[in-house]
Structures are given as structure tokens and as C-alpha cells.
């Protein structure tokens with residue numbers, strides 16, 4: 017029964033390895049307590065209690081409160097203080113902590129247990145009135161915000177006004193009397209008559225209300241939004257940790273800070289962090305005061321620093337991973353408040369993983385697992401071109417690497433709205449809070465005027481791989497007026513800025529950026545990944561430059577060359593239109609003859625760039641109208657000519673305009689003739705080659721001639737010709753025969769032979785169902801999961817954007833199926849197609865070339881389904897390599 021169930025664990029009795037039960041914070045505190053480190057005593061209420069609370073109509077499960085009071089007694093014994101005792105009061109912190117870290121998403125209340133009497137007691141005991149009232153005002157504000165739901169800004173405003181009256185203007189300059197007045201004003205804000213709720217003077221009542229509020233905070237909008245983005249279950253609940261307070265705000269021998277055992281941006285092996293003297297932890301985390309670098313602590317508090325450095329080393333060794341540690345110093349004594357695995361940039365993830373293998377802390381497999389494929393995205397991000405001329409607007413902390421340009425917005429709502437209309441935006445804020453999450457997700461980069469490396473903006477941006485400059489304190493932001501001033505410049509909302517998250521610079525205008533240089537550690541780790549993965553990784557590339565980039569990123573071949581991209585550019589497009597508008601095969605062949613040498617050159621470039629690796633060339637795929645002007649453009653053009661004719665002065669002008677008009681009308685007739693109601697399901701893919709075999713012939717000829725030429729000059733060429741959009745085996749049979757015929761002709765004519773394959777895309781449900789028959793004619797399959805997703809769902813990719821996000825928000829779909837493969841539906845077809853294909857042709861080579869080929873979850877699925885390779889865009893190649901290694905571990 018609930019009553020007998022254990023809901024509460026004192027740190028010393030808690031099962032430290034059970035993060036699911038205790039939450040990350042509770043588990044870390046239990047582990048540190050067990051290791052004999054200085055941790056203020058306390059206890060953790062389990063995540064199970066939170067889940068029970070949610071399902072019991074927001075009531076504590078039976079027995080929980082009794083157990084909590086029991087545990088509180090042991091805290092009283094350990095500290096020698098009593099909760100609520102005016103002579104010797106114990107103050108508590110009430111902290112939330114789920115099994116999965118959700119930075120800044122949940123709420124914490126400090127200094128709980130204060131009322132007028134206990135505050136006076138603290139003042140008497142410490143002989144420090146200022147301290148007592150400072151703690152009190154913090155408590156009323158946090159309780160007011162978190163438990164009573166009053167906006168934090170209101171408290172800020174009262175405090176700002178009080179600070180403005182002091183000589184120094186800092187919160188440490190407030191006198192006890194001034195603080196007392198602040199407390200009174202805070203109380204009026206929260207418990208004013210119109211609210212009808214009295215301030216709970218009873219500390220037990222305070223505790224009960226706060227625990228309930230922490231449980232409730234699990235369900236607030238920002239926590240839910242965070243969980244949705246990070247795909248965290250709503251059902252796991254948060255633990256609540258109740259702990260004796262230690263005071264970093266007890267004078268100038270006291271302080272509080274956050275430190276990483278290694279630099280979270282670069283991975284450098286140095287203790288890295290920030291701290292504030294005479295402050296409580298919230299001051300650092302909330303970014304309300306810009307903290308000092310940890311190195312300064314060595315000078316300010318050398319003993320505490322030395323002790324901390326030693327403990328940080330032990331914590332890292334104990335966990336075998338970089339730790340993010342929160343600590344407080346109370347009058348020279350060090351206390352540890354939290355340890356957790358540090359979030360880090362992609363670069364730091366790679367460097368620490370590789371370094372720790374060299375240090376003998378972890379093995380290679382662990383190192384591979386430590387780096388999430390998505391994290392590489394941050395590493396592959398561009399940097400500001402070092403040769404570019406730049407105008408510095410402001411400088412702050414390099415909080416999250418990467419460079420981006422965009423237009424300035426001052427609110428998260430504006431960021432979201434403008435990003436939705438396709439504008440790249442830079443979110444500029446005084447500081448960010450969890451309420452800004454939606455704007456941060458929508459932004460190219462984030463800039464804050466206040467806060468440090470561990471401020472909300474910095475932590476969230478690093479997690480998302482978005483560039484961020486934090487604490488650029490020379491920025492004068494007038495969000496209401498829509499202006500930004502610094503360094504003698506004024507920037508308006510909508511103006512361009514460039515953010516250099518790697519150096520912390522905010523630059524005026526659109527500064528060119530440079531593609532990333534990947535270091536030795538990156539190549540080392542990728543090498544290890546290559547050793548363990550089974551899946552091959554190729555790239556989708558249409559130009560020799562893309563092919564080279566892909567090869568540099570480790571692609572072993574091209575899995576998809578979309579030949580249609582080769583027909584853009586003036587000369588090519590003209591020839592292409594000639595081909596489309598040709599009257600009969602004779603004229604068409606003449607036009608194709610113009611395209612042949614251009615195509616041959618394209619393919620030769622790709623073969624040379626991929627020397628030694630296969631190059632898969634897909635025959636022409638899109639509907640032909642894509643190469644013609646649109647109906648709208650043409651009717652507009654004809655109307656223009658008509659108008660011009662009316663005003664024509666000379667006969668020559670008139671003649672010329674009449675000619676133009678004839679051409680335009682001819683084109684219009686052709687466009688009308690080619691018009692399709694639903695071109696994606698119309699005359700495209702192999703259907704084109706069946707109706708116009710000349711096109712297939714020309715493309716095959718270009719491929720084989722290029723291959724023969726390259727082979728003659730010593731290049732190892734491995735062409736693979738791929739027939740798109742096959743649904744009936746006979747379509748492939750026909751096109752494959754044509755390709756082979758052309759191959760023989762070219763080889764005979766050139767007096768050479770090149771090994772090649774003819775295969776097909778599997779991108780229609782019927783192709784998956786009849787994959788056995790298709791495999792009779794295919795030497796390889798490549799799943800085109802974009803079209804396969806469209807046709808399986810009956811969902812047009814170009815039109816679905818409008819409502820897919822609603823589907824995802826409402827949980828109808830877990831993710832956008834065009835980004836993350838729908839394993840239950842589309843994935844079944846992939847499995848079926850692979851199995852049936854290989855039954856008919858054992859050892860059939862099977863790959864995938866849709867967007868999903870570079871998406872880690874989908875890559876894991878393709879590994880399981882037994883595919884031979886994935887193919888993705890060049891910049892996703894390292895991500896696919898690492899994802900394939902993860903799948904194989």
C-alpha cells in the first residue's frame with residue numbers, strides 16, 4: 017500500500033545509482049554524501065511520489081508527508097538546528113530534479129523556513145542583520161514566484177528601485193533597513209489584500225506548499241515544451257530534494273559558483289567556471305549578476321579553491337566523465353550542492369572523449385558512445401571568415417560556438433513569428449529565461465547583455481548547437497523602442513547582425529562565414545567509429561565540389577547524383593527547353609546532342625572526385641514542366657507584349673514584338689499541354705524514359721563515355737545507373753535493357769569496358785510489395801524514403817508543412833516523418849522491400865538515399881533492417897558515420 021511504500025530517502029540512505037528513482041540531483045547528492053564529500057544534509061522525495069501525486073488528483077501519496085517529517089528530524093539532528101525555532105532556526109532549500117536533466121525548467125526555493133521571528137533569530141545568531149533580511153527577501157520572492165505564481169519581474173522592479181537609492185547601486189549595498197522594506201513590499205505583492213491569502217508564517221506549511229509546487233512545476237508549459245523538444249516522457253516525474261541551506265551570502269568570505277571539470281566549449285582540461293562573492297546560487301544561474309571567472313577565486317579564497325579543485329578531480333574520476341559542479345562557500349567552508357554530467361559543445365564532446373581514452377579513463381567504445389551524432393552538428397558549424405572586414409558592435413562570452421547572421425529581434429514572440437516567415441533572426445535579450453525557449457529554438461543565434469557561461473541562454477544554446485554570445489554588457493537594449501546601442505552604433509530591429517559564438521563577438525551586418533576546419537581529435541574519433549560500424553556511408557552530391565566535400569567528410573561514394581540539377585544555367589536550360597518542346601524524336605535528339613557533352617563533363621568530374629568509389633547516377637526524375645516557365649509567368653509576359661505593341665513606334669519594333677508574342681504563345685501552348693494537376697504523381701521518373709527513350713539514351717551515353725574516358729586516364733570508375741520511380745518490374749526491365757544496350761555501343765566504340773551496375777530506386781509502395789520481381793532486373797536497390805514517405809502517407813511534402821507541426825504538437829505523430837523515418841509504417845515497407853528483393857537475388861546491395869540517411873534514429877533503423885549503406889548530404893556524412901557506429905555497438 018501507499019502508506020508502507022518508501023517515498024523518502026535521506027541522502028545517506030539513498031540508492032545513489034538509481035537516478036530514475038531519485039532524479040539526477042538526488043542521486044548525485046547521495047553519491048557525494050556516500051563518498052564523504054561535504055554536502056549539506058538533506059533528503060530526497062522520489063520521482064514515484066511525483067507520479068503518484070499527479071495521478072492522485074494532486075495530493076501527496078499516503079505516508080509521504082510523515083516520512084518527510086521523519087527525515088527532516090535527522091537533518092535537524094545533523095545541523096543542530098530546528099525547523100521553525102526562532103532561537104536557532106534551520107532553513108531549507110527545496111529543489112527539483114528529474115532523472116533527465118532539464119536545466120532551468122523546474123523550480124527551486126531557497127531559504128525556506130523564514131518568517132519575521134525566525135528572521136530576527138537568524139539576525140541575532142549571526143549578528144548580521146543585513147544577511148538575515150537578504151535571505152528573507154530572497155525567500156519571499158522565490159516563494160511568491162514559484163508557489164504563488166507572481167511574475168519574477170515584479171520583484172526585480174522593486175529591488176531595482178531599492179538598489180537605485182543606494183550609493184553603490186548593487187544588491188550588496190542594501191542596508192538592513194532597506195532590505196526590510198523590500199521584504200514588506202514583496203509580501204504586499206504576493207499576499208496583498210486583493211489576493212486574500214495570508215503569508216504562511218508556519219514553516220511546515222511553507223514546506224508543504226513548496227513541495228506541491230515543485231511537483232506541479234513538472235506540468236508547467238515551459239517544462240512540457242522542453243520535454244517535447246528533447247523527446248522526454250511526461251510520465252517520469254521529478255524528484256524533490258529538501259536540504260539544509262548553506263549561505264554564500266554571509267559576507268565576503270562567502271560565495272557561490274558553478275564549475276566544469278573541463279572547459280565545456282573547447283574540452284580543454286582545465287577547471288572552468290564562474291563564481292560570485294557574497295551571493296546565493298540563484299544569482300549565478302539566473303544571470304542577474306555577471307560572475308567572475310573561477311581563476312579569480314584562487315586569489316580571493318585560496319584554501320576553499322584548493323579544496324574544491326581536489327574534490328572536482330575526484331568527482332570526475334568517480335564518474336569517469338566531465339562534471340558540472342555547483343558549490344557554495346559559507347565563511348570559508350566549502351559545500352557541494354550538485355554534480356552532474358556536464359553538457360558540452362560538440363567540439364568539447366569530441367576532445368574530452370578522445371583525451372579520456374588517452375588518459376586511460378574510458379575505452380574507445382565508451383568514447384564513441386559519449387559523442388551524440390547530433391552534437392557533431394555543432395562542430396561542423398561555420399566560423400566567421402578570419403579575413404573578412406568586421407565592425408565590432410560588442411563583445412561578450414563565447415557561450416556556444418558557431419557563426420550565424422540574421423536580423424535582430426528583441427522578443428521571443430517576434431523571433432518565432434519572423435522565423436516562421438522564413439527570415440533568419442538573431443534574438444537579442446537582456447537575459448533569457450525558460451519562457452524564451454520558443455524564441456531561442458527559432459533563432460540562428462542568441463545574444464544576451466547579462467549572464468555568464470552557465471546562464472540560461474548559454475546552457476540552452478549549447479544544448480541546441482546554436483551560436484550564442486552571453487553577457488555582452490556594453491549592449492544597451494531598448495526592447496520596447498526596438499533599438500540596440502553599443503560602441504557608437506545604433507542597430508534597429510530588422511537590421512543584420514553576425515554572431516560569432518566561438519569568440520564572443522557581435523558584429524554589424526552580414527559578415528561572410530567559413531566552413532569548419534576539423535581537427536585531429538575529430539578524425540581520431542571518426543576513425544574509431546569507422547572501425548565499428550557495419551553500414552556504409554555515401555553522399556548525395558551533384559557537383560564535383562560537393563563530392564569533394566563529402567569525400568573529405570568520409571563519404572565512400574555517391575549514393576545519389578540528381579542529374580536534373582545539371583540542367584540549370586542558361587545554356588543548358590535553353591537546350592533542355594529545346595528538347596522538351598521538340599517536334600518528334602528527330603528534333604529531340606538534336607537538342608539532346610547539345611546536352612550530351614555537358615553531361616559527360618559533369619559525370620567525369622564526379623568520377624574523378626570519387627576515384628575508387630561508386631557513383632550512383634539517377635536518370636532524369638522531375639516532371640518536365642519544372643524546366644519551363646510557369647503558366648503565370650507566360651501569361652504575364654504575353655500581356656506585357658500586348659501592351660508594348662500598342663505603344664510601338666516603328667515597324668521594326670512591331671515586328672520584333674510580334675515575333676516575341678508568337679514565341680511566348682507557342683511556349684504557352686506547350687506548357688498548357690504539359691500541365692499536370694498533380695505533377696508529383698504524373699509524368700516523371702522512369703515514365704519519362706519510357707515515353708522518351710532518347711533521354712535515357714543520352715544520359716547513359718554520357719555516363720559511359722565519361723567512365724571510359726576517366727578509366728583511360730587512370731581513374732578507378734564504378735558507375736551505377738539508377739532508374740527512378742519504378743512501380744512495375746517491366747518499367748525497369750525496359751530501361752535497364754536500354755542502358756545496357758548503350759553501354760555495349762559505347763564500349764565497342766571506345767574499345768574498352770567498364771564495370772557498372774544497373775539498379776533502381778524503391779520509392780513507391782508497389783515497388784516494395786513487388787520487390788521480388790523488380791530485383792530480377794536490379795543489381796541494387798536504393799530506397800528513396802522521401803517519395804516513399806509521401807506516397808505511403810499520401811502526404812505531399814510541399815504541402816504538409818502547414819499542418820504537420822500541429823500533428824506533432826498534438827502527439828498524432830511523434831515526429832515529422834520527412835525528418836525522422838516513420839519506422840512503424842514506412843519502415844515496414846523498407847524491411848519488406850529488402851527481404852523480398854534479397855529472396856529473389858541473394859546478396860542484393862541495398863541502400864537508402866532520402867533525407868533520412870543522415871538522421872541518427874533513422875540510421876539506427878537502417879542498420880537493423882540490414883541495409884548496406886546510407887547516403888546523405890555531405891555535411892551530414894560524419895553524423896551518419898557516427899550514428900552507424902552507435903547502431904553497431
Ligand code: ADP
Nearest residue numbers: 109111112120124259260261262297298342353
Ligand atoms: P537547478 O536545477 O535550476 O540547478 P538547484 O536546485 O540546483 O536548481 O538550485 C539552484 C541554486 O540554488 C543552486 O545553484 C545552488 O547554488 C542554490 N542552492 C540549492 N540548494 C542550496 C542549499 N542547500 N544551500 C545553498 N544554496 C543552495
Ligand code: MG
Nearest residue numbers: 301342353354
Ligand atoms: Mg543546480
Ligand code: MG
Nearest residue numbers: 740779800803
Ligand atoms: Mg524520388
